[in-house]
Amino acid sequence: MPRSGRVRTVAETASASTAGRANVGAMKSHTEYLWMNVPTRRAFVNITDEVAAAVEKSGVREGMVLVNAMHISASVFINDAESGLHADYDAWLERLAPHAPTSQYRHNDTGEDNADAHLKRQVMGREVVIAITKGALDFGPWEQVFYGEFDGRRRKRVLVKVIGE
Secondary structure: OOOOOOOOOHHHHHHHHHOOOOOOOOOEEEEEEEEEOOOOOOEEEEOHHHHHHHHHHHOOOEEEEEEEEOOOOEEEEEEOOOHHHHHHHHHHHHHHOOOOOHHHOHHHHHOOOOHHHHHHHHHHOOEEEEEEEOOEEOOOOOOEEEEEEOOOOOOEEEEEEEEEO
């Protein structure tokens, strides 16, 4: 908050944050869709390289990238690319929301059999936002981006939206 005690407007904040900067870059936006077609019911797919390629293609040097699973039975998350961890995720999620018996879920009364997939997605998350610094994904040690599939065997989309300058 400014010393005067009043809240700045968006225009005043932008003006104050760019004061003294001779050359402010123009905001850029770039959108790509990754199409996933996992042949199994559940799987984790490393999509780090595809996200990094979209960032590079965008030309954004400083900004953020949103990576969003655009289906209600899939997720996007960040963690380690370690097969034991992924096996642990799969076993843990199956204990939390077991697929069978499918009759245990009211959602499946509609004739579907994927209620567990909706619950697993809720736990693992819908999307991630990653900082872009000097044109690259700004990760901590061992962090990578994964697509989590919980009701596979059909085509689904992942949104990659890059914003910055």
